[in-house]
Amino acid sequence: MDKLWAPWRSVYVTSAASEPDPECIFCHKLNDDPARDAENLLIVRTEQCFVLMNLYPYNNGHLLVAPRRHVGDIENLEGPEMLELFEVTRWMVKILRRAFNPDGFNIGINVGRVAGAGIPGHFHIHIVPRWNGDTNFMPVLGDVKVISERLEATYTKIQKAMEEEGGKQNE
Numbered sequence: 001m002d003k004l005w006a007p008w009r010s011v012y013v014t015s016a017a018s019e020p021d022p023e024c025i026f027c028h029k030l031n032d033d034p035a036r037d038a039e040n041l042l043i044v045r046t047e048q049c050f051v052l053m054n055l056y057p058y059n060n061g062h063l064l065v066a067p068r069r070h071v072g073d074i075e076n077l078e079g080p081e082m083l084e085l086f087e088v089t090r091w092m093v094k095i096l097r098r099a100f101n102p103d104g105f106n107i108g109i110n111v112g113r114v115a116g117a118g119i120p121g122h123f124h125i126h127i128v129p130r131w132n133g134d135t136n137f138m139p140v141l142g143d144v145k146v147i148s149e150r151l152e153a154t155y156t157k158i159q160k161a162m163e164e165e166g167g168k169q170n171e
Contacts, residue, residue: 026124057128061157067123099160106130
């Protein structure tokens with residue numbers, strides 16, 4: 001790979017500021033009436049965290065695990081939040097295995113808009129189920145990702161898997 005050195009660009013890069021969203025969609029869904037959780041694709045609420053389905057998933061079952069507290073950076077998380085974030089992430093992996101039987105997972109965190117965070121003001125962990133052969137020519141040639149199931153159907157499958165697991169986080 002060839003590199004083009006342009007050190008003068010650092011002034012632009014370090015000064016560029018992305019405008020924050022006027023309202024955090026995560027907080028909006030969390031603070032909405034729990035009777036609307038299915039409509040909001042909110043899977044579960046725990047003491048410190050909550051789980052949402054990604055409205056624009058990379059694959060079926062793409063979940064987001066976030067702290068209840070509006071915090072944008074991993075450095076600002078408190079101990080109990082961090083622990084519960086990963087406990088809930090582990091729990092959701094178990095639920096997704098039951099619901100969809102994936103061959104693997106991508107689990108990741110994007111901190112800041114430049115790193116790919118679509119909601120940079122509210123920290124969250126992505127859980128993306130993966131299957132052998134789930135990558136094809138569509139994203140490469142057509143810049144299109146095919147999601148084979150409606151979000152509502154995926155939501156129902158996840159809820160059913162949680163019921164089958166007894167709805168319990170710590171097992």
